[in-house]
Amino acid sequence: MVEGRIIKALSGYYYVKPHQKGQPTIQCRARGIFRKRETSPLVGDFVMVELSENGEGTVHEILPRTSELIRPPIANVNLAVLVFSLVEPDLNLQLLDKFLVHVEKAGLDAMICFSKYDLFKNSKDASKQAEAINELVQYYESIDYPVLLTSKRTNEGHDELLAHMANKTSVFSGQSGVGKSSLLNAIIPGLTLETNQISSKLGRGKHTTRHVELLELSNGGIVADTPGFSQLDFTNIEQEDLGYYFSEFRAYIPDCKFRGCLHRKEPKCKVIEAKNQGNILESRYEHYLFFLDEISQMKRRY
Template sequence: MPAGLIVKALSGYYYVLPEEAAGVESVQCRARGVFKKRGISPLVGDRVQFELTENGEGTVTEVLPRTSELIRPPVANVDQAVLVFSIDEPALNLPLLDKFLVHTESAGLDTIIALTKRDLIERQEGEAEAVDLGPVVELYESIGYPMFVTSAKEGIGVEDVLAKLAGRISVFAGQSGVGKSSLLNAMVPGLSLETNAISMKLGRGKHTTRHVELIRLQNGGLVADTPGFSQLDFLQVEAEGLGGCFREFLPYAEECRFRGCLHLHEPDCRVQSAQEEGLISASRYNNYLQFLQEIRDKKRRY
């Protein structure tokens, strides 16, 4: 029975790329009714077995074990996240970036950060509100996140990001209007994903991507361009596990007096003292406290 990879799911159809046939188009498939009874829903990124039907279409008969599963966006077997954030229009939002990083860490994904719209910096020169990227890049790279400053318009940094995607299944995620589709269009000649201008009134983009689809790259990588969104819920992250999603906390957390320390008001908390000593960024620690409060408030509501 042939095996393949679901590269798109739309209107009850699953588009399966056969494993054994390089360059072949995907096969339009339906899923067997038994999946519904088992509570299984095939996802984009699933490795599946399928059988061909007489009309040239197919039926997904088995979903093979997953290595990872994301709920939002609904995609399986991703091993890397590319967090796409714009330098301006909309303005660089570091608290939201940290929130995305919590989610990629909790999902166990390798993560790189792509800052887009580098060309807008020239427009800002001499302005009081101009973004100084140096400290931002230095901070996140010191934590262990590769960071690339890009401009799809001018072709800056595009090849550097593309090289990181080779041979992997990656997910592009970020707010609406930050340039995810523009960056992918610059990487894949002829792709022509729909892009929309920023709403200056709202300061954010319109949603241009309406379904999850894996896009094939020439270097063997596959990328999920996901619907843009600006809100993330901490449904999968417990208060006790939040600190583990901040990489720079880990070496200090081992020295905390109490196991399960929340790094809040506990005595002899090494994470708190490291932040006071400037070993942990104050902005990152403050965002941690904000997220901790959000998780606790959410638990109280439920």
């Protein structure tokens, strides 16, 4: 048996890099028993591989995971780097907060990269929006999410980003067209991931990354490039738990009058009081209510 890590999954094959240095990557299939168990190997999994005579292998065992994401499908990640563009496409804060809920649910650390900062600074509305962006950055940092303003053209924020990723397994996530692949090309010398321009008709990008793959960094870190996507659902989150995945809510929830408070209209709700006092960002609270309704509607459908 050979122990290694799945660094890529493509067309039913898993590509496993052995832990032993100097050993080539092994192309593998998965055992049929995983299908019976209704599970499957994921990129990032540490696995045991049984070698065959032709040099290929079979994923025989999946070792215990420390974390798991559904979309993108990846395991054993420490840090989620959420890439959201300030322009082209416009900043989507509701989707950012939805990503943060899922990252909190998975128990990962998160940092936020606001990309295309050079394009934002050169836009016609930059002077009007600069103060709002600065306030936004300060708020997310106050609730323990590091925020970087990055640009592939000026290399702004790249050194800070690499420092955060050192000796960690990171996953880049965000909707299509925000510049994830471009950012990775800029911070990893010699990398040439495919990129596409934003569609002027649709206002969003095409899916240039079609699979999940782990890429090595020079500082001991590993990063996953993943397909972009714009939809996440809440099938695995209950209404009563949603508030705990908004990090700034957690300090107030124990002092709400009612156990199981949904922080919607309940009397003596400390989350609502904090929002009214300006301690919780209005947009974050509005997104919480929107997600709460989305969960409610989803439960009714099922």
